[in-house]
Amino acid sequence: MSEPPRYRPEVIEPKWQELWAREHTWEVSNDAQAGDEKSYVLEMLPYPSGEPHIGHLKNYALGDAIAHFHRRTGRRVLHPMGYDAFGLPAENNAIKTGVHPREATERSIASYRHWFHRWGISIDWSRELATDQPSYYRWTQWIFLKLFERGLAYRKQAAVKWCPTDQTVLANEQVIDGHCERCGSKVELRQLEQWFFRITDYADRLLDDLDQIEWPEHVKTMQRNWIGRSYGAEVIFRCEELGIDYPVFTTRPDTLCGATFFVMAPEHPDVFRLAAGTEYEREVHEYVNAVATESSEQRGDLEKPKTGVPLGRSVTNPINGERIPMFVADYVLMEYGTGAIMAVPAHDQRDFEFAQAFGLPIRPVVAPQSGEAPEDQAFLPHSENERLINSGQFSGMNAAEGTDAIIEWLDREGRGHASVSYKLRDWLVSRQRYWGCPIPIVYCEGCGMVPLPEDALPVELPEVNDYQPKGRSPLATAEDWVNTRCPKCGGRARRETDTMDTFVDSSWYFLRYCDARNDEAAWDPAVLRRWMPVDQYIGGVEHAILHLMYARFFVKALADMELLDVQEPFAALFTQGMILGPDGNKMSSSKGNVIMPNPIVERSGADAARTYILFLGPADQDAAWSDEGVGGVHRFLARLYRLGEELSGQQGPAEQPPAAQGPDEALVRKANWAIDKVTSDLADRFAFNTAIAAIMELVNEIYRHADASPAARRFATATAASLVFPFAPHLGAEVYELLTGRRVWEEVWPAADPAMLQADTFELVLQVNGKVRGRVRAPTGASREELERLALEAHGVQAQLDGRQVVKVVVVPDKLVNVVLQ
RNA sequence: GCCCGGGUAGGCAAACUGGCAAAGCCAGCGCGCUUAAAACGCGCUGCUCGCAAGAGCACUGCGGGUUCGAGUCCCGCCCCGGGUACCA
Numbered sequence: 088m089s090e091p092p093r094y095r096p097e098v099i100e101p102k103w104q105e106l107w108a109r110e111h112t113w114e115v116s117n118d119a120q121a122g123d124e125k126s127y128v129l130e131m132l133p134y135p136s137g138e139p140h141i142g143h144l145k146n147y148a149l150g151d152a153i154a155h156f157h158r159r160t161g162r163r164v165l166h167p168m169g170y171d172a173f174g175l176p177a178e179n180n181a182i183k184t185g186v187h188p189r190e191a192t193e194r195s196i197a198s199y200r201h202w203f204h205r206w207g208i209s210i211d212w213s214r215e216l217a218t219d220q221p222s223y224y225r226w227t228q229w230i231f232l233k234l235f236e237r238g239l240a241y242r243k244q245a246a247v248k249w250c251p252t253d254q255t256v257l258a259n260e261q262v263i264d265g266h267c268e269r270c271g272s273k274v275e276l277r278q279l280e281q282w283f284f285r286i287t288d289y290a291d292r293l294l295d296d297l298d299q300i301e302w303p304e305h306v307k308t309m310q311r312n313w314i315g316r317s318y319g320a321e322v323i324f325r326c327e328e329l330g331i332d333y334p335v336f337t338t339r340p341d342t343l344c345g346a347t348f349f350v351m352a353p354e355h356p357d358v359f360r361l362a363a364g365t366e367y368e369r370e371v372h373e374y375v376n377a378v379a380t381e382s383s384e385q386r387g388d389l390e391k392p393k394t395g396v397p398l399g400r401s402v403t404n405p406i407n408g409e410r411i412p413m414f415v416a417d418y419v420l421m422e423y424g425t426g427a428i429m430a431v432p433a434h435d436q437r438d439f440e441f442a443q444a445f446g447l448p449i450r451p452v453v454a455p456q457s458g459e460a461p462e463d464q465a466f467l468p469h470s471e472n473e474r475l476i477n478s479g480q481f482s483g484m485n486a487a488e489g490t491d492a493i494i495e496w497l498d499r500e501g502r503g504h505a506s507v508s509y510k511l512r513d514w515l516v517s518r519q520r521y522w523g524c525p526i527p528i529v530y531c532e533g534c535g536m537v538p539l540p541e542d543a544l545p546v547e548l549p550e551v552n553d554y555q556p557k558g559r560s561p562l563a564t565a566e567d568w569v570n571t572r573c574p575k576c577g578g579r580a581r582r583e584t585d586t587m588d589t590f591v592d593s594s595w596y597f598l599r600y601c602d603a604r605n606d607e608a609a610w611d612p613a614v615l616r617r618w619m620p621v622d623q624y625i626g627g628v629e630h631a632i633l634h635l636m637y638a639r640f641f642v643k644a645l646a647d648m649e650l651l652d653v654q655e656p657f658a659a660l661f662t663q664g665m666i667l668g669p670d671g672n673k674m675s676s677s678k679g680n681v682i683m684p685n686p687i688v689e690r691s692g693a694d695a696a697r698t699y700i701l702f703l704g705p706a707d708q709d710a711a712w713s714d715e716g717v718g719g720v721h722r723f724l725a726r727l728y729r730l731g732e733e734l735s736g737q738q739g740p741a742e743q744p745p746a747a748q749g750p751d752e753a754l755v756r757k758a759n760w761a762i763d764k765v766t767s768d769l770a771d772r773f774a775f776n777t778a779i780a781a782i783m784e785l786v787n788e789i790y791r792h793a794d795a796s797p798a799a800r801r802f803a804t805a806t807a808a809s810l811v812f813p814f815a816p817h818l819g820a821e822v823y824e825l826l827t828g829r830r831v832w833e834e835v836w837p838a839a840d841p842a843m844l845q846a847d848t849f850e851l852v853l854q855v856n857g858k859v860r861g862r863v864r865a866p867t868g869a870s871r872e873e874l875e876r877l878a879l880e881a882h883g884v885q886a887q888l889d890g891r892q893v894v895k896v897v898v899v900p901d902k903l904v905n906v907v908l909q
Numbered sequence: 910g911c912c913c914g915g916g917u918a919g920g921c922a923a924a925c926u927g928g929c930a931a932a933g934c935c936a937g938c939g940c941g942c943u944u945a946a947a948a949c950g951c952g953c954u955g956c957u958c959g960c961a962a963g964a965g966c967a968c969u970g971c972g973g974g975u976u977c978g979a980g981u982c983c984c985g986c987c988c989c990g991g992g993u994a995c996c997a
Contacts, residue, residue, distance in 0.1 A: 093948095264993090264994095304913085305912090305913050305914070305991095305992085308912070308913065308992090309912090309913085309992065309993085312912075312992085312993070313993090315996065317996075317997085319997085335997080336996095336997070337997060338996095338997065339997080350997095386995085387994070387995070388995090389910070389994075389995060391995095393995090417995085418995045418997095419995080419997080420995075420996070420997090422996085423996045423997075424996075424997065428997050429997085430997085431997090435997065436995085437995055437997075438997080440995095508996080508997085509996095510996055628991085628992090631992085632992090699934095702921095702922095702933085702934070703921070703922085703934095704921065704922060705922085707914095708914080708915080709914095709915095709990080709991090710921075710922095711920095711921075713920080713921070713935070715920095715934095715935055715936070716921075716934065716935055718934095718935080719933095719934045719935055720934075722934095722949095723933095723934085725949095726949095729949090767925090768925095771925080772925065774923095774925080776921095776922075776923085776933085776934095777922095777923065777924095777925095777932085777933080779933080779934095780922090780923075780932065780933035780934075781932090781933085783932095783933055783934075784932075784933070787933090790950080790951095791951090850929080852928075852929045853929095854928085854929085854977085854978075856977075856978085857928095857976095857977060857978040857979095858978090859929055862929075894977085895977060896977090897928090897977050897978075899928060902928060902929090903928055903929075903978095905928080905977050905978060906977090907977045907978090
């Protein structure tokens, strides 16, 4: 007795994986062919640590579905893979275990590579890269030198965020709520000389060009807020006693006459000098020191009452010559604006609180049209019809006119000008850590700071024995490496021992994929023209600010150097939601709710795991994992497989049979409906879950129509296999081959037959006063009059009429009729 | 506080443009196949009446509104998740 055919992914999947590997099916060349359209589909490259987790499976299953869909709709698809291989976890592991970060990283990369194959992701492996390879970071260093040449990479002494656990500085973007993004330690401030990239030069372009790209609105909003552009004016206040000018930035120049005091940040370099010799000198020192020990959380607490100390000095308001007292207070931040503010308590909540605490005058200068100064909510945002009061020659102007007039006056008097301020800070890129890209700079005793010439690249990471960070880079211990010759004068020089932030490595990898094996240059600009920009980028929303902003900055800077000619790296972005644990919480080992993908792949197959993860819910939303659900998708794939097996024994074509009737017609219609549905779900809206549901419906329909002709069933089954291919490529290929003998990935994506999408009749919905009271079949395309007649005749409607007056009949052609009574 | 998401059967979800609320999957129940179970196939699964065809009612976090018609639009609120925060 022979076993009935059974769906066996463990047999089918390796079979196709081997074929794709043997034939290099997913590799594309850089040679353009006439009339072929390119598509660059890219998922964010993984950081290789341990083995891939469930989020990776979702990310790459999603990207792969898009890559396959693009290929089969006539585009030449670049779909590469690489590894973001430098970084702290491997280094921290090295400190703990003594295993070289390279070794741990390579082991992990091998695991990722294995699983990407095992999952059947259609990757062009000929372009594989890892950012820790000298053949890659050589060009990271080259880009650093290019930025240095243009003055976009520079060193400066600054108060920087320091992570005491990781013993390294952090970029602003890597500090979350005052804590290290990586390890969660409280971040400290330190005065250090560090390397920066001048991303602030690009603030306007980074902001304005967001309008040109197809990104989710919330991601654009996050970037806009992070860049934080505000328009206003710089106003110069003069401290007469010391003869020093202090500029401030304000978004409300119209309230200038309402400034009743002046506040400096505790970090402002002039604070001690101002207080020197005044009665407040000691108190100021105590206050500033106390603030310095405050955590950023404590300081940022909005509930905390305002504190501060007078400086014993005054400044003059340029517009009315009024002398107002100076204070130092921790609610003013050194990092934004000029580190000093004019305080307008009548129109600013914080200044108001401070004025109340210190008994300072509050003078309204903007009032509603009616004229009277409002009582207490005067600091609320101003509206259209407000006018200036108590403002000398400017009184009576509306707020907008007043703003312009005051700026103009300041300009004329040389006491200020229109100005724009940003929250964005320059990107701090140096790290005092081992496992990163060395910075190609030396310090010569004679020449000072000297960039290495291009032919000295790569500067390879030296081997060290001790990775333990001690406040300086572990590279500093590699004496043989550190001591070198100056490329300019040949004299004694020392290498830069800091390494680069790993976000530098990942800010250009998508460029390298285009020309990954080029060892003459980072890339050939002609090849970049072929592939860039990335047509569809896919990744987690957690990179909305960091990676996605840095990469945009790199591309703009490189474009300015004429090294490439796009302005934006990622034309379209899709941010996938997280997979949560079965309990609905974020997966974490401490909660014990971590699901690993690979046992599932081994149990149910890669196709089931991939399809299920996309079927869980809308791909851009978070979704909780449930183990039972996989079984359902596995069953669906098995049902499709059994149809393929059963029908492969029957002869005949798998094309749409002509003039289908009865059950055949229903089946052919359903197949065409599914083609249409899956196509629009994939092309227009990344609705993988509903696309998969449509294929399930088609398969259910084939089972229900066992009475249909073999030709119709073969057609419907081959269609289902073709449509399921982007999600379950192995099964799709298998079933399609069983029925047609052909390779599904070489087939053009099916097109729905328009004649089979439109039926001759439809179900007309009958409503009375908006409530459904019946349904009748009506001919498609029937006139309004005819539909109205059908509705009024229907007994469901007649029953409601009951002698009541018909007020109105609303007809929606091919859909419904609503009869309005009384 | 501010800015985004989200709240629909027992669970996950669908309804894209204001037009039949709940497609599909899970779980549950029943039937068939089977000596039996699993697997597989078919059906049911908001409430009430009915053997049934069917009929009636309710319903998209809460309260209002606009509309012939609201899950969808507007106003006010509640809950959950994320981002951000003395940014002058």
